[in-house]
Amino acid sequence: MSKNREELLQKLIEKMMSVMKNMHSGHCFPFGELKLSRPQVSILFFISKSKDGVSSKELAEFLNVTSGAITQFIDPLVDEKLIRREEDENDRRITRMTLTESAKDKMAKFKKSYHKSVSASFDKFSEEEIVQFITLFNKISK
Numbered sequence: 001m002s003k004n005r006e007e008l009l010q011k012l013i014e015k016m017m018s019v020m021k022n023m024h025s026g027h028c029f030p031f032g033e034l035k036l037s038r039p040q041v042s043i044l045f046f047i048s049k050s051k052d053g054v055s056s057k058e059l060a061e062f063l064n065v066t067s068g069a070i071t072q073f074i075d076p077l078v079d080e081k082l083i084r085r086e087e088d089e090n091d092r093r094i095t096r097m098t099l100t101e102s103a104k105d106k107m108a109k110f111k112k113s114y115h116k117s118v119s120a121s122f123d124k125f126s127e128e129e130i131v132q133f134i135t136l137f138n139k140i141s142k
Contacts, residue, residue, distance in 0.1 A: 019121070022121065023118050023121045031044075031082075031106060031110055032106050034080060034082075037073075039063060039073050040073055040076070040077060041114075042062075042063060043059060043063070043073055043074070043077065043083075044077070044082065044083075044099070044103070044107055044110075045111075046059065046062050047059075047083065047097055047098065047099055048099055048104070048107050048111075050098075052096065052098075053086060053096030053097055053098035054096060054097055055088070055094050055095065055096055055097075056070045056071070056074075056095065056097075057094075059073075059074075059097070074097060081100055081102065081103070082099065082100060082102075082103040082106075083097050083098070083099060083100065083103065084097070084098050084099075084100050085097055086098060
């Protein structure tokens with residue numbers, strides 16, 4: 001790798017980290033009367049995309065943490081009745097997490113509010129430029 005490319009990549013990574021930090025700075029992620037951490041918000045988004053629920057293993061892979069760490073994130077969400085643990089219909093060794101009915105309603109409202117606040121970061125870009133971002137990020141996410 002050339003020195004110039006290495007320097008460019010370093011700048012790119014720093015800028016990406018800065019953008020993510022700025023998009024989330026000042027966000028305490030209010031969820032009704034609760035304030036959630038970024039990993040908890042990520043978990044709720046991830047679970048909300050699945051009709052059949054997700055396993056601890058799937059969550060751990062998604063967050064790039066151990067299964068034990070998932071328990072620490074999930075337990076408070078279960079205590080607050082946002083997530084329900086259920087035995088997998090096909091394999092009793094697997095526990096699946098799903099959103100409770102009240103969490104589904106709160107999640108729909110939260111998603112709208114969250115997307116509105118984060119999307120402000122992209123107000124300067126045209127739709128074509130946003131499509132370009134998506135295309136470029138798709139290249140590195142595969």
